[in-house]
Amino acid sequence: MLRTIKYLPLIICFLSLCNCKEKTKPEIANAKVAVERPNILVVMCDDLGYSDVGFNGAKDITTPEIDKLASNGTIMTSGYVSHPFCGPSRAGLMTGKYPHTLGAQFNLPANSEVTVGKGVSLKETFISTVLHDAGYYTGAIGKWHLGPEPAYHPNRRGFDYYHGFLGGGHNYFPEQYTAAYNRQREQGKKVIFDYLKPLDHNGEEVKNPTEYLTDELSHKAVEFVDNASKRENPFFLFLAYNAPHVPLEAKAEDLEKFKDIKDENRRTYAAMVYAVDRGVGELVTALKENGQFDNTLIVFLSDNGGKVTKGATNFPLREGKGSTCEGGYRVPMFFHWPGKVASGQKFSYPVSALDFYPTFANLAQAEIPEGKELNGKDIWPAFSTGKNPRKGEMVFVLRHREGYSDVGVRQDQWKALKTNQNTWKLFNIDEDMGEENDLSHQYPEQLAQMVAGAKEWSKFHAEPQWFDPEELREIWKEKDMAKFNGTFDLDEGK
Template identity: 35%
Template sequence: MYRTIVTLCLWVICCTAVSAAKPNLLLIVADDMGYGDLSCYGSKQIQTPNLDRLASGGVLCTDGYVSGSVCAPSRAGLMTGRYGSRFGFEHNLSNPAGLEDEFAGIPLDETLLSQRLQEQGYRTGLVGKWHLGESVPGHHPLERGFDFFFGMLGGSHAYFPTVEKNRLLINHEPPHEIRTPYLTDWFTLEAIDFIQAEGKAKELDAQQPWFLYLSYNTPHGPMQAKEEDIEQYAHIHDKTRRVYCAMQACMDENIGKIVDTLESTGQLENTLIAFISDNGGSVEVSHAVNAPLRGTKGTFLEGGIRVPTIYHWPAQLPQGKVYDQPVISLDVMKTFVTAAGGQAPSAGETEPRKGRSKKNLPIYDGVDLVPHFRGESKEAPHESLYWRMALRGSAIREGDWKLLIPNSQLPQLYNLKEDVGETTNLIQDQPEMAAQLLEKLNEWEGTMERNPLFISAPTWSQYNKRLYEKTFSLEQPLPDSEEDIWSF
């Protein structure tokens, strides 16, 4: 009896200590990954056992969104917890040389997630892709709240770099040697070193809790994979799709190495992990599969903005939960800062900012998802979600309804509960619903603080028009059409 009581007391003490300690925070972002290209999201062609492990041990979101359909605007929203449209960041960076330094990336008056976590006593690291300001004073990751940086400032990079030919940086300096031949593997080695405060990150304080933004460029182009990974998919006839699958499998294997490191060092229990893709898969470039969604990267169809979203935190979150309310990547900021013991504005709230009147304070858009995942909050996290990209379109989702306004086509209205593939435009059957959503979208656009600071080259508008005009439906033959490569 005495031994039992002692055991119970020790268990309570241990649980209390875990819940009281600041969690480590790991944000993993894939690049242009298809919604239907994880086995936990239904793929029969690509097995992703390590991401499946995170999903089965945490929360898998069926309706997870990002705030932009291309890389940089999505990442700008992720780092701020605000729609990039609010501060003029709607497109990928274009001609930053023509902008004032303050605006050649995320405007310098925006507070980033990394800066908020530094204030909470975290050591902060970025490994991988930045794409939020290149070689412009004030916009380097080390000037935006990160203590350590290894990766590239731009939007893409070859996967087999050499000492003579690469655009990588270790903090501010180029590498003097290639640590391992394949970039995805190299990012993982640096990530593990940061977690353990070893290697090039050894000067950081290992006693601090840590925040790591692991920003893989996988499976963004160029389409390059290791031969041993390609061999696993030799049965796939289409070469591009074969390489894509190999790249995806390699990333999953590397994520497994990081999770194993956390487990072996006793950190997994109290590490909050969030995994997303920065936007939908690029059907044309990489032959990604977004099924059962229609559309692709660059559009506001579901295939461009709905992405795999997984949260894993054994100490605080339920295991094996499937969450079907709409969430968005903007929620990461509020969720992480709250978990760290800090405070950040929730959706609809403002925050004091030097030099701004009360009528012009920045509006925030994310919520803390933990109470929703735990069932403590029964309400949906968001009443509405919005998207806009100047000259290319806008959209709003409220409940099951979505109004889509591509600049190259007539408006479209879909009921996502009945038609997740967006195959039947109901705008003529439900004009009142369309008008109601349009009014809310117009009201949201009226809260923008800045006009777009930069706009992609005109050629991208033509490319975007072509993507909307194509029909990427479940009936269309896929790169490996003789196989049933997904199930839902």
Template identity: 35%
Template sequence: MKKIGVFFLALCVTGAVAQVRPSAKPNVIVIVSDDAGYVDFGCYGGRQIPTPNIDAIAKQGVRFTDAYVSASVCAPSRAGILTGRYQQRFGFEHNTSSVLAPGYQQTDVGMDPTEKTIGNEMQSNGYRTIAIGKWHQGDEEKHFPLNRGFDEFYGFTGGHRDFFAYKGKRTMEHALYNNKVVVPENEISYLTDMLTDRATSFITENKARPFFMYLSYNAVHTPMNARKDLMERFSNIPDSGRRAYAAMMTSLDDGVGKVMATLKQNNLDKNTLVIFINDNGGATVNSSDNGPLRGMKGSKWEGGIRVAMMMQWPGHIAAGKTDSRPVSALDILPTAIAAGNGKQKGTKKLDGLNLLPYLNAGNKKEPHKALYWRRGVAAAMRAGNWKLIRIKEKDSLKNVLLFDLSKDISETKNLAAKYPAKVKEMLGSLVRWEKGLDQPHWYSAYGDYNQIMKHRMETTGRDMERMYP
């Protein structure tokens, strides 16, 4: 009897240990939308276009009101997301172009191969990785996702492509790849749906092992290609551009819903960290809406760099929370590594940080003392509620703007003359940050003039900004 008692006691102890044993590595999915307006999501105040599936991520986790990307245009913003480092540190300051800096060739245009991506890091920590959708990190073989830390790739290498099949010739940067095989155009139906289908199949295929997915939709970037049935659903919207935008946003939201449903069907929803982020502010050409935020894509105004961002991870991130502390897209990489108790394998210092400790109950600390931006002659920083924009013209400082975002989220009152000491302090911080940057390896195809004009106090409204792309 004593032996039997000892045996059952051992079973109980073993069972207790099994119950507290750490769970398997969580899966991590990063979903990126393209050029969406800040208030075009229901959870950010949108009323015209229902986005229930994206909103559900915020409802089941945390919604960040003051989340920022590291650039207001697509390619450098994605370089920041993928590396967790200010992309200017490795010369990726502008959207890819053919305007080369001295000493560089067209083959250098793209993410520096010496930079470790989130794919590299997750691979090194035992994850199966896939990149789906828009890449926009260079067109050379050395830049191809399969050579940048991803086991699989289903997407296109350029910055945009038609959502429907091309009827005529199309360039290779617009080709849809399934790993290294080009998908024939006659097999393309509607791209947002196809990207979603690949995402859901990947989840099912890899349900027995930890995986990392970078799901980079090109919706709602131009061209404004929408499904006819969804256009009809929004027939109440008189403006045809806004109607197409609403239909494209619905395809995006439906796709996110299918991804989340597939996680649940495979019993993975509670063991998956999902991060949703938009890549930059709403564009001037796609009928998006940034609400109270001044400016659009391409600018250092809040409307160019503040974006929708939310995270859910049941049991680890409390549901229904709103966080108003400034956070960055650069934080995604270190947060993803930390979620799986991983270690950074790259040797370069990250600018992002693990957000999970800051989401614990009672942690009121600010994750970042300051956030910085620069693209050409326009640079900016945020420290606390202070926001500074600095414009250089012909190597001289011609324009400095200072705003108190706690009182003026729409950046209507330039306080630079009223608070010269704050301006001096922030300009000094900005210059110190710039000392750690590389010179751009290529330049914007639009030049500096548009950046100068875009940040004039008198430049207001979509039509005015559209004059300076």
């Protein structure tokens, strides 16, 4: 069964797949593995809503630089991540496996003694190590959230270069977070909020930072490209912006551009997204000036859905960050690579961040470690010919809550969904992106076999290494949540 499950993954959960109205055209990708290995640049935003970029329909947020890349590349209209929260999603990207199989199904909590010595298992080989061993110069800039201690540091997980912060978030203005950090140290506090801690540069504290965080990360990315371009071998850069994750903090000049937005959260959020767009433009300029643009695969995405209570919108998708509904983990995504990825096209079949591991390894002509299990799959052959990479296969999403679990299953045009201890529902996602029309009574056999598939998949989950919040540890034990009691029963629910 494990052999079957490792090819299910991807986008977990339900999307407009096979019979999509937006049919994928055979010519849409025209991309074949080049003899010359490409640079690989992954730009990941944090909590960016599905419709908060121009290429996905944003009207009040301007993202001209990002949109230019998207319009000259291929937009993944059904792009997914492996979990609706930050840390597990990143674990999935780096390992090519569902975070549930790693015991990483919760965020690593900030400032918690229970996470001392914790992080994504060192037995797991990250994609950065695979590429590094294949001769790539590797860099990670920005948010890590995969283990804060030295053993789990990016420099020890395949990255030659790192500049950013190791926790799950950070404040944006250095004069503010530095002052707050120093004040708490002077007061003798042993545990200081992660968002205030000094930035990390290759394992050393960054002294006297001066730039707004998003700008600093962008400028470090430009420096990385400048330096990497002097080397003979290609590079891999994982640029993980903190924006537009809370706290909502934006520069005055960026806020001025969105003064017509009345809602304060939305206005600040928009300004934060705009700062990311500015940085992407600077990075593209650096690639062109260094003669690297034409041989760089750029992948853009968010780590999960937007947080609707903090300025984001995921319309027309239902709900947002933290949800197993589409809005929780179906994210803005595109691929761009001049001459290799088709320009001005949309790919409507599912693509998951779990796929990046084997796909990047293929493009880099790198060897995946023997015995390495993957839930993602190399999508390049299907993507290149406009085909559905997983017709008939089931893909999953799951979030543990306070004593129960929310689950989603996708198979072709069908999506099965169980949330808030309610009964299982069935939707035709091709025709119902908003998950409004329950078809479970019309197609009971379809629902039953999908729920059975999810139950079988759950047998391969690992015990959580940590909990967030910590109170869930006792609930987990008390409710015996590892057994998924009642979760996969069709006749139970409110």
